Amino acid sequence: MTTSPATEPAAPPPRARLEHRVPVRVRHYWKLLATCVAVVVALVVVAGKVRIAPIVTSQAAGKHDEVVENIDGTVDLFDATVAHTVTITYTEADYQRMFDEYMETGEKEYVRVDATVDGTLIRDVGVRLKGNSTLSGVTHEGRTRSLFEDRGGQGGPGGRPGMPEGGFPGMPEGGFPQMPGGGEGGNQGGGRGGPGGMMGGGFGRASLDSAKPEELPWLISFDEFAEGRRYQGRSEVAVRVSGMGGGTTVVNEALSLAVAAAAQQPTQRYAYTALQVNGRPVKARLLVEHPDEDFADSLGNGVLYKSLATGQFTYQGADPTEYEDDFKQVNNKGSHDLAPVIDLVKWANEASDADFDAQLADHVDVASFARYLALQNLLLNFDDMSGPGKNYYLWYDLDTKKFKVISWDHNLTFSGSATAGPHDTMSMGGGMGGFPGGGGDFQLPEGMELPEGFTPPGGGRGGMMGGNKLKERFLASGAFKKAYEDAYRELYQKIYADKAAEKALDQIAATLNTVRGADAAAVKTDVDKLRATVRQRAEALAKDTVIKG
Incomplete structure (x- = not known):
């Protein structure tokens, strides 16, 4: 009896060979894996150009370096x-x-x-x-x-x-x-x-x-x-x-x-x-x-932003890198960013007059802002948040989600007209319209010409480098006139009527004259001149209708 030779098993088709090389678990869950890959691809295609801003709620992540000494x-x-x-x-x-x-x-x-x-x-x-x-x-x-x-x-x-x-x-x-x-x-x-x-x-x-x-x-x-x-x-x-x-x-x-x-x-x-x-x-x-991280801590739970002298209070898009010349974050870096400031700038520049009046209290501590602006006027400070130096800080309260303006750099106070009223624009040198903070357009000296296309730095309202939309719109609105004038009267009473300014000046002069290196003659000249300005300001404002109430 003749037996036929053993038959070789048939080779699997190419597709079967490939399937057997893939692990069993992967073959079992290939539909789920395919779905995940599809979702990732879709996200890359749809949101690839969208800036993702991380939201971090941990306060510890934003604290500054630990005090070791x-x-x-x-x-x-x-x-x-x-x-x-x-x-x-x-x-x-x-x-x-x-x-x-x-x-x-x-x-x-x-x-x-x-x-x-x-x-x-x-x-x-x-x-x-x-x-x-x-x-x-x-x-x-x-x-x-x-x-x-x-x-x-x-x-x-x-x-x-x-x-x-x-x-x-x-x-x-x-x-x-x-x-x-x-x-x-x-x-x-x-x-x-x-x-x-x-x-x-x-x-x-x-x-x-x-x-x-x-x-x-x-x-x-x-x-x-x-x-x-x-x-x-x-x-x-x-x-x-x-x-x-x-x-x-x-x-x-x-x-x-x-x-x-x-x-x-x-x-x-x-x-x-x-x-x-x-x-x-x-x-x-x-x-x-100096308003550093430690100063920010003393203000409470929030984020402090410094306005830069090179800045403009204008909306330049949602990208924080576009505001490198405008604001600098002082504290809580990593846990928070410039987003609140950018939102404020955008809203202040683009809101209708009706929305500005109705919604300002959602963005800004109105009472605090009124007191800030009243104080700058009382101190004859043309170089405040709308001045050429953009001298102010923004404090964003993380509990109320509202801003306060913090004053900074007062070495140009008491330099304007002592008779300026509560609603007058502060100006450099006592009313020189056309210079920074003067409230007018920049006036060139006679015979001077600017190159074609040249725009003075900062441009805008308030002189060569002045202007701030938030301040301008607040003071121009009738909705906040009472808040401003009430704050003005209150601060006038403390500073001038109750002579807090003169008493402080007496103390400053007494201390300064004991400091080694002080020029006694210069101290007397500077103090006497400032005292005269303080008294003139007090007398002029006492006659103003806002102060009379």
Whole structure:
């Protein structure tokens, strides 16, 4: 019997071979996997160009660095009745390198210094230049840095034109004339297009020279080179310079801060100190609490945003990177971003008049805002949130979801007309319409012509660099007139009628005269001039119909 050979099993078709190479679990759940892949692809296609903003609710994630060292010192740094002392020492090479960098790029780098504050030595403290228009006419080794240099000659941030090489046609040699209240000698701003006030010397203040560091504006940082270090709970302190309303002693800023505190408005603390830098002559200077993360913590549960001098209160889309020249977030970084500010700017610029009146209280603490605006008028501050320096902070309360405006930088207060009324526009130098904050269009000196297409920085209403839609619309609306005038009367009573301003000025003068490095003659001149302004303001407002009620 013959048997047939064993038959070879037939080879599976190609598709079957591929299926057997896929794991069993995958074959069982292939429909679910396919659905997931389809969903991912759909999300990429549909939302690929949409900016996703993370929403983080953890407060811990937004807190600043942990305090690892808090230096007690010997006396409260911001006890305004005490004459303080601050000594700073650094290597000359570091200082020169820092200033060279600033003159070249505009970047304000920190210098590592040793600081002795009221007898307490603190090593490795950071010190850098502070200010924008303040530094617009600073000189270094004979060279002046123009306010327009940061704008890159023919063009600057945001496409804003800068100062043409050699200045504008018709510009007076050495710049514009000195603005009222500036230092001696007229145009001390020097340099290209540099008046003592507008494009060179920093709005009416005397020129600044790197060879005299004891006279420069500084920001002192205790934690720049020592993370987590504080001095009496503070990480930063500002050393202020003079403006138009307070002379070299800056008594106007000290008085403004004292008055704001007496009126129970959110403000910064201050004190006078004898400042000595690298063994140079001692100079009496004003120290002011800087609105840093620690200052923000003192305000409550919220986010603090600084308005930048280069900014414009205009809507530029939902992308936060478009507002790098407009606002800087101070605290709670990581847990929150600029979204609330962007929403406020968009709404304030685009809401109809009816919606603005009806919905303002949903966005802003109306009573607080009325008091802020009333205070700026009472203090004759043309350089507030609508001024050329955009000097204000926005505080976003996370509990109420509303904003408050925090005042900052008062060295140009008491520089306008003492007879200005509650509804008058504050202006530089006592009513110079057409200059920053003057409420009019920028007026060129006779014979001067701007290049075709040139727009003054900031543009807009309120002068060369003034204007703020939120403030303008609030004051223009009849819906908030009563809130503003009620706040104005209340603050007038405290500041002028009850003589809080004069009493504070007496205390400031008494303390300042005990500070080493203070010029007694200058103190008397500045205090007497400011006292006259305060009294004139009190008398003029007493006759106003708003005050009479």
